[in-house]
Amino acid sequence: MKYVILIGDGMADYPLPELGEKTPLQVADKPHMDHVAKEGSNGLLKTIPDGMEPGSDVANLAIMGYNPRKYYTGRGPLEAASIGVKLKEDDVAFRCNFITVYGGRLIDFNADHISTKESSKLIKTLNEHFKIGRFYTGVSYRNLYIYPGREALKVKTKPPHDIVGEPIKDHLPSNGKIAERIKQIIKESQRILKDHPTNIERSKMGKRPANMIWLWGQGQKPTMETLEEKYGLKGATITGVDLIKGLGVYLGLDNINVPGATGYLDTDYKAKGKYAIKALQDHDIIFIHVEAPDEAGHAGNIKEKIKAIENIDSKILGPLLDELPSYNSFRLTLLADHPTPIKVGTHTQDPVPYAICGENIKKDNISSYDEESAKRGSLGLSVAWKLLDKLIGS
Incomplete structure (x- = not known):
């Protein structure tokens, strides 16, 4: 079984009057994201435990299968x-x-x-x-x-x-x-x-x-078992952001160096997709992290946020969906790590939409990947640090 977790950092948002009271996800042209929603199960994911700051470090640690309350020690050690x-x-x-x-x-x-x-x-x-x-x-x-x-x-x-x-x-x-x-x-x-x-x-x-x-x-330096020790899976990260690479180091993941992965709006989306597909050949699980939607959210730039979502869809998710069926079995999860709403300009603690498709994943009649549609999904509201247990064990 191959597992892919595609994370659009800060991709979730609030309805905006400039978009007719819709979110960037609702108006973006994202056929591949919608395909994942249609072919799989949907829901909301609580990535930030109550009382903790809604940082990408906390959220992504949870997404990778570790309870932040137990394992999170700060952002600095991840950068180190x-x-x-x-x-x-x-x-x-x-x-x-x-x-x-x-x-x-x-x-x-x-x-x-x-x-x-x-x-x-x-x-x-x-x-x-x-x-x-x-x-x-x-x-x-x-x-x-x-x-x-x-x-x-x-x-x-x-x-x-x-x-x-x-x-x-x-x-x-x-x-x-x-x-x-x-x-x-x-x-x-x-x-x-x-x-x-x-x-x-x-x-x-x-x-x-x-x-x-x-x-x-x-x-301070955290102490935790590796992902392979915990789940028996060989994993890798695709990211242009140091703190995600730092998580990868502590979790025993291979940090794949992708030329042109900047952690900004100008990141090379195609290269990320290409290297992710290549990494699947000798890894069981791949975490693909894209920072661009978050940067656009911080800047309050609606146009760039929509563009980032569409680039993730066409240049990363599309090629992945073409490639994954060549393996005997796979499961793919699509999600944001936290919202970075345009009108707020920083991270919030709101649950994020997520969708899972692949082997033995039941459809739940959701036709679009977005914040509102996810509320009607069969997965309901879940806690992020239990996501991998659900993905691997179900």
Whole structure:
């Protein structure tokens, strides 16, 4: 049996007046997604446990079969694993965003999607200045800071994408002496980066400067059994996002490197589909993660969100549905990890629509894959960390 889990990050949404009170999923041209809904079972999936932040890390950990309440330790450790940084017993890993700040307000949580090459130059300067902990280059604006001391776990931080347009001073780290130290590092970074040659050059090109860092999402190295130990399946991930790759490392999955997988709107959808099909040859289960709908949701861009959904449908799901019947048996699950509604601009905890098709999966007379149709599906409301048990065991 081959298993495919296709995740459109942030794909679910709310009805929009601009779309005649329909969601992007309802208006998008997505014949292959609708085919999965028609040929299978549908329902709603609760990916975020009550009381937990609706992050992609929490949601995707649950989708991969692990209860976030038991196994989730923070976003930072996942970023660390994805770039090969091995954490010591007392190390605390923070996610380090490069951001743009003007007039004391956070204007851009990704500094105009700064390149990895540019980030590496800024990281080098930060390490030359700060003597406590160490910074590591990740991908684009997504970088890493390691603090040597577990007391940093108590620091309260906020995701930068949740505070765009708001005063920095209202959202700085809090809760104790270490929080004051982390807060000072953030503030000091603005002085260090303000006139950095990289930012001067970016400004000349009309790009927003990466004139401050934002530390958040900290945690320690998690301990968990691999997916193969838990389910007896050899798995792989297809993604352009570090935190998903980090989950893959801890879960013993093969992270397939896909040229052109950017984790942004310009990701190479066709390449993701092509590499997923190839990976099926020697893997039992494939997690395909596409970040683009989430990025469009954060940007409040309806057109780009619809376009991302349609690209997933035509360039990834379509080729997969053509290929999967060549195997003796398969099951495919289509879902979002969480909503990123256009009118909210960030993640929400609402359950997401999901559909399962394949061997011995009963049809339930749903004709469209979308938020409203899923409510009438035979699967009802389920908990995400039990999804693989349902997919594999039913």
